[in-house]
Amino acid sequence: MRLCCGLLAVAVLGGLTHVRGGMALDLPGHALFASLSAFALLGPSRPGETVEDSGRPSMRSIATALPVLFLLQILLGAACRYQHLGYMPHILGALAAALVAYLAGFFALTQFPGHQAIRRASLFLIAAITAQVLLGILALVERISSNGSVFPLVHLAAGALTLASGVVFALQIRRHVRTPRAAVSESRSALAQ
Numbered sequence: 045m046r047l048c049c050g051l052l053a054v055a056v057l058g059g060l061t062h063v064r065g066g067m068a069l070d071l072p073g074h075a076l077f078a079s080l081s082a083f084a085l086l087g088p089s090r091p092g093e094t095v096e097d098s099g100r101p102s103m104r105s106i107a108t109a110l111p112v113l114f115l116l117q118i119l120l121g122a123a124c125r126y127q128h129l130g131y132m133p134h135i136l137g138a139l140a141a142a143l144v145a146y147l148a149g150f151f152a153l154t155q156f157p158g159h160q161a162i163r164r165a166s167l168f169l170i171a172a173i174t175a176q177v178l179l180g181i182l183a184l185v186e187r188i189s190s191n192g193s194v195f196p197l198v199h200l201a202a203g204a205l206t207l208a209s210g211v212v213f214a215l216q217i218r219r220h221v222r223t224p225r226a227a228v229s230e231s232r233s234a235l236a237q
Contacts, residue, residue, distance in 0.1 A: 074115075074118050074203060074204045074207050075115075075207070077204040077205075077207070077208055078111070078204065078207040078208040078210075078211040079211070081205075081208035081211070081212060093159070093161065093220055094220050094221065094222050095155075095156050095159055095162075095220060095221055095222070096221070096222055096223075096224050097155075097221045097222065097223055097224060098155060098224065099151060099155060102223065103148070103151060103152060103155065103217055103221050104217055104218060104221055104223065106144065106147070106148045106151070107148060107152075107213055107214040107217035107218065107221075108214055108218070109144065110141075110144060110145060110148060110169075110210040110213060110214055111207065111210045111211050111214055113137075113140065113141040113144055113145075113210075114141060114203075114206055114207045114210045115207065116137060116141075117134070117137050117138060117141050117203070118203055118207065120133050120134040120137045121134050121199075121200070121203060125196070125200070131184065135180075135184075138176075138177065138180055141173075142173050142176075142177050145169055145170070145173040145210065146170065146173065148166075148169070148213065149166040149167070149169045149170040149173075149213070150166075150170070152165075152166040152213075152217065153166045153167075156220075156221070159220060161216050161219075161220055162216055162217065162220055162221070164216075165209075165212050165213040165216040165217075166213065168209045168212065168213070169209045169210065169212075169213045171209075172202070172205050172206045172208075172209035172210075173206060173209070175202055175205075175206075176199070176202045176203065176205075176206040179195060179198055179199040179202050180199050182195040182199070183195040183196040183198070183199040
């Protein structure tokens with residue numbers, strides 16, 4: 045139910061964007077949907093579900109960077125959509141964001157294969173970014189060939205889903221992955237000196 049309300053809010057904000065003809069409402073609509081999705085999909089955590097991060101860079105830092113990258117992509121996409129920028133910054137940003145998302149998802153799957161919450165969030169992230177990249181390619185081809193509007197709008201809506209997947213992934217990692225004890229004790233001893 046909460047997810048449906050989020051979709052309705054994004055649709056209303058998207059409609060207002062087209063009526064007013066500006067990009068000011070693109071980011072709040074996506075952010076609202078991501079927040080409502082995280083609220084709807086995350087349940088209470090159970091004690092003892094934490095795992096230790098063993099990677100460098102840490103999984104927590106990569107997961108925290110993902111929603112920021114996705115927000116930047118939404119801003120670049122809005123600037124491209126309203127013809128403030130060309131396609132190339134959005135395409136290059138998409139390559140970078142997709143690479144980081146795939147690496148984060150696959151690293152989480154290999155580092156924590158038995159943790160169900162992280163596994164679900166990783167698979168959701170990988171599926172969302174794959175769909176978003178494919179829809180982006182289709183939207184670009186449609187814009188170049190016929191100036192149609194179906195795939196660009198679907199790509200825009202899938203951007204909200206991709207941002208939501210990044211937020212849910214980051215929250216699951218922050219909730220269930222702790223920094224290694226050796227790293228924590230090293231940083232505390234360095235601060236004490």
